[in-house]
Structure formats: structure tokens, C-alpha cells
Amino acid sequence: xxxxxxxALKRIxxxxxxxxKLKEELDYYKSKKFAGRQKHDEHWMRxxxxxxxxxxxxxxxxxxxxxxxxxxRTAYRYKAYYEEMKNMQEKVVENDLQP
Numbered sequence: 001x002x003x004x005x006x007x008a009l010k011r012i013x014x015x016x017x018x019x020x021k022l023k024e025e026l027d028y029y030k031s032k033k034f035a036g037r038q039k040h041d042e043h044w045m046r047x048x049x050x051x052x053x054x055x056x057x058x059x060x061x062x063x064x065x066x067x068x069x070x071x072x073r074t075a076y077r078y079k080a081y082y083e084e085m086k087n088m089q090e091k092v093v094e095n096d097l098q099p
Contacts, residue, residue, distance in 0.1 A: 051078040
């Protein structure tokens with residue numbers, strides 16, 4: 001319990017130091033690059049759309065990977081996502097055509 005002005009100033013100093021340390025820790029986690037699958041952010045969508053253009057133009061997965069922009073595993077993930085989206089579109093079209 002804080003009873004004097006000196007105790008309050010001491011506690012304020014302690015809290016400011018703690019706050020500084022927590023801000024440093026937060027900055028560390030904000031700048032950290034997480035491994036593994038990435039969110040579908042702008043970079044992911046740009047890479048995926050490049051894959052779709054190449055894949056729809058008739059290139060094989062291995063030809064796309066050989067260009068070096070994405071890994072083989074990423075290419076297969078993109079292909080699975082592409083096929084899933086295509087199936088969803090086909091189902092929507094089928095449902096629209098039914099009376």
C-alpha cells in the first residue's frame with residue numbers, strides 16, 4: 001500500500017521501467033517472422049494469382065517450381081486451393097441454374 005509521496009514516485013518509476021521492457025518485448029514479437037503457412041495477405045494473394053496464371057496457361061507444377069518463385073510444397077498447396085475454389089464456383093453455378 002502506498003502511503004507517502006515518495007512511495008508513489010518509487011512505484012511510478014518501477015511501472016515505467018516495466019512498461020519499457022514490455023514495449024521492447026512487444027516490438028520483438030511484432031517484427032518476428034513466423035514460419036509455416038502464412039495468412040492470405042496481399043503477398044500471398046499476389047503469389048497465388050501468379051501461380052493461377054501460370055497453371056491455367058498449361059504449365060505443370062514442376063515447370064512453375066523450376067522458375068524458383070515458390071517451393072514445390074507451396075505449389076501443391078496453391079493447386080489444392082485452386083481446385084477447391086473452382087469446385088465451389090461450379091456448385092454455385094449449378095445452384096443458380098436449378099429452378
